[in-house]
Amino acid sequence: MIKKIGLAIVAPVVAFTFAVGVAVLALLAVGVNPIEAFGLMWDFASTPTSVASIINRSVPLYVAAVAVAIGFQMKLFNIGVEGQYLVAALFAGWVGGSIVLWAPFHVLVVVLVAAGVGALWAGVAGLLKVTRGVNEVVATIMLNFIGFSVIGFFLGNFFSVDSGALNQSTPPLPPSAQIPGLNWIFTLFGFAEPRGTELQGFVIIAILIGIGYHLLVWKTRFGFELRASGMNPGAARMAGVNPKKMILYTMLISGGIAGMVGLSTMLGKLHAFTQDFPRGLGFAGIAVALLGRNNAIGMALGALLFGFMERSALILDLNDIPKEVVQIIQGVVVLSVVIAYEVVARIVKNREIKTASDATQASTAGPQEVTA
């Protein structure tokens, strides 16, 4: 057991070390002292304000990673989280800003609309795959681009409060549709309260999503069928798992979760869907899912690591160090972590094969010595 966990941890550690090594080389190449740079990053990131900011940054990444991971469990690639969360946030923001309701229900409606729209947008790809055999990778990529146009179209023509504004936005969410911040947690534990940053309350929903994901994958029949279809589709089908149903449901669930990616920012900070709404979270989420290896806790750590790097990059900029070095770390770590996992998996497999062959040799080598 300890050996198993050890092998699971060794891969990300090796990959991260390697990525930092590449970053060190990159920094040295442009004439920056890497130790000084990393020291600056660490000092800056360990203030309460930064901690709140890091968590805020990691929440959408985590939700996006969960959305991707659920597809990964059955080798279904939802590359379209990017489009799904943006389209979902647009409609959720519009609905939320247009209706009047009591506080908890208002938030609930916004969340449900977002999840529903995300599921629908992803469901298109699922439906196309199931009925017409369209590859989901290509379909979701195309749906991303179509989604961007849809957003421009609706925001520009129907949903915008002021269509002449430079940064168009949906009607602002009333206080009943906002999730209050959690900065009191810091004071509760005796830390200084973050200044200028509000720890977004959506983090609680994100944790619930993570727990729900873990339970769904490991404790339900659906989760079992999901993993079985991923490991051996043929065997799963023979055992009575309907592959088409699985594809469609998985795509819908993945899209539903993806729909909630933008909500932490929308309900906790911007209070509307705006033209400059944060983008790229879907693609970053794929990276986090790879990093955390589809594991609920692993992805949380991966998301926090990404959040930390993005937050601490800000201080590099102030010190005239190219903050993009952080993106090199992110890119390298993702690539080297998948390679490291693959290598570790092979070592484990070879060891198992060896153990098995030793065992069979020991049992057959006895009485009859016929085999050559």
Added chain:
Amino acid sequence: MTAKITSLGAGLMERTGRMSSARKYALLFILGLFVLSLVQLIAGTKQLTAPGTWGAALRLTVPIMLAALGGLYSERSGVINIGLEGMMIAGTWFGAWAGWQYGPWAGIAFGLIGGALFGLIHAIATVTFAVDQIVSGVAINILAAGSMRFLSSALYTADTGGGATQSPRIQGFIGTFNVPLVSEWLGALSDRGWFFISDVAGIGAGMTTRVSWFTLLALVLIPATWWLLWRTVWGLRLRSAGENPWAAESLGVPVLRMKYWGVVISGALAGMGGSYLVVVQAGIYREGMTAGRGFIGLGAMIFGNYSPFGLLAGSGIFGYSDALRLRQDSVHAILLLLAIGLMMFGTYSLFKRNYQGSATQGVFAMLFFIWWFTTDDVPGQIVTATPYIVTLLVLTIASQRLRFPAADGVKYRRGEAH
């Protein structure tokens, strides 16, 4: 095993560009032109076949086509390449850097090398380490975007005239040429305003006037690729690695090396596509200038059924609708074009006794027609989305008839026969 050998046969024996299918596509093309001029007549616009539109369409097609061509080499060798976008980004950056330092032709060469470098990384990950190909491709995209940004902020300091998100202007530009005589004749003919004849001439004039030498170079790669992949031993080996690597290995084909070739060439071509954006179109590197063209190239390649001429058609559709987006009055006519196109497709389906398909296509044709008839203009966003919708539609209609390389995306390890 028998099944595998037959499938190997089916994949390798196919001959793209047979006479019968060539004739079919030529007929289809002429029919398409006819519909185009008909639509233009009804809708009362001149832009659909104007030389300017088609010249722009050609320029917008080439980068997508190069990315698609890159995808072809990789996927034919059995490696899915989602990383085309990242390789293209590398191409834009390296192309601009070398273009700024040494001029446009060096820009092309360096764009090619930059893309090939990321192709090599993808090859190491997927071929040597047998990492999941889509996963690696996604990682390549992240890595390429990040490291190009790092290089920009490190090298393009304020005194160079560039910055963290853009490069200085490149030196000089690549010359253009008019196809002698043809260009002038067609230009004169297109001014006459004769139905169909002037329209065809307009298209021809657009594609033969002020063509960049780089465009010509890129276009030559299409038949060259066809020859290389379908008429040489090397090409047969590369394709066999994508169809049935186990059988190929047993016959002595160096499968891993062929895959390396496929993926590295793939990166080089995508990088070249990136450098085209810099050298011919913008004259400068701007962050995000690829705007998803690598992904679009992937779509165009699948659209074109993994064949060089098919992907040219696929990229052409993207390039053409991109060119139309900039010409407002013609955009509305696209609706009519879609309606008539779908109507013809529906009739064909009826002829083939596919009643359900025919009915759906008919309904959509009517919807587009009503839309065209009741409105005066189309929101620009819809036009932007058109190529993506068309790709999805085509995949929906034709996905079952597409024949992708049999072992595309399969993790292959030497000696691990199935």
